[in-house]
Amino acid sequence: MSAPIVITEKNGDRYFRLKRLTADAPVGAFRCAVPEYAAYLREEALRTQTDHVAVTWLLREETDGEIGAYMSLIADAVKLSNAEKELHKLHYPFKTIPALKIAKLAVAETFRQKYRGLGTYMIFQAGIVAYDNINPCCAARFLTVDADIEHDAGVLAFYQKNGFVPNIEFSGKRRKTISMRLDLYR
Numbered sequence: 001m002s003a004p005i006v007i008t009e010k011n012g013d014r015y016f017r018l019k020r021l022t023a024d025a026p027v028g029a030f031r032c033a034v035p036e037y038a039a040y041l042r043e044e045a046l047r048t049q050t051d052h053v054a055v056t057w058l059l060r061e062e063t064d065g066e067i068g069a070y071m072s073l074i075a076d077a078v079k080l081s082n083a084e085k086e087l088h089k090l091h092y093p094f095k096t097i098p099a100l101k102i103a104k105l106a107v108a109e110t111f112r113q114k115y116r117g118l119g120t121y122m123i124f125q126a127g128i129v130a131y132d133n134i135n136p137c138c139a140a141r142f143l144t145v146d147a148d149i150e151h152d153a154g155v156l157a158f159y160q161k162n163g164f165v166p167n168i169e170f171s172g173k174r175r176k177t178i179s180m181r182l183d184l185y186r
């Protein structure tokens with residue numbers, strides 16, 4: 001078996017296209033490591049989009065349009081302590097800073113042998129959405145995520161490798177998720 005192709009921000013558009021979820025293009029038999037995330041895509045994503053609660057983006061393979069990964073994005077705001085604000089050189093009297101949240105992110109099981117780096121590439125694409133589509137009209141300083149450690153404790157390492165740090169305000173013991181942020185401008 002040949003080695004997987006490593007997808008990066010440099011070569012990603014040779015293999016994949018990011019497309020907004022639409023009612024007329026079926027999501028097919030998307031399967032991932034956490035069945036709830038596949039069920040969300042099949043059963044909930046379109047409704048949340050129609051209701052303006054989340055917008056879902058599909059990473060479709062260039063060759064046959066198969067879905068390699070998806071993410072759902074929503075508007076967010078994160079509360080930072082004074083020390084956290086200092087870290088980002090945000091010298092403002094208020095705590096709450098606007099953000100774009102990755103509410104869902106999943107990579108297809110069927111693509112694991114063929115590609116590496118799809119999760120990281122989706123985070124890169126979320127940044128592009130912020131830079132190109134949101135920030136010209138309405139500010140979002142951070143990418144945020146609630147890292148779902150209930151299903152897989154390893155996702156914390158995945159987000160840390162991608163530059164995310166835990167938010168103090170929301171950290172605590174016995175949590176099912178860890179609230180994290182990535183500064184898009186530093």
Ligand SMILES: CC(C)(COP(=O)(O)OP(=O)(O)OC[C@H]1O[C@@H](n2cnc3c(N)ncnc32)[C@H](O)[C@@H]1OP(=O)(O)O)[C@@H](O)C(=O)NCCC(=O)NCCS
Binds near residue numbers: 105152158
């Ligand atoms: C989490 C997920 C999106 C990661 O996608 P991916 O394509 O495997 O991630 P990448 O290949 O970009 O990985 C980047 C790095 O993170 C590491 N990593 C990825 N997933 C990891 C995990 N579950 N545990 C530990 N490390 C992980 C990789 O080993 C890689 O490390 P390296 O750069 O040192 O080689 C994917 O595993 C997935 O769909 N999981 C099921 C759904 C889920 O849990 N989503 C997250 C909800 S918050």
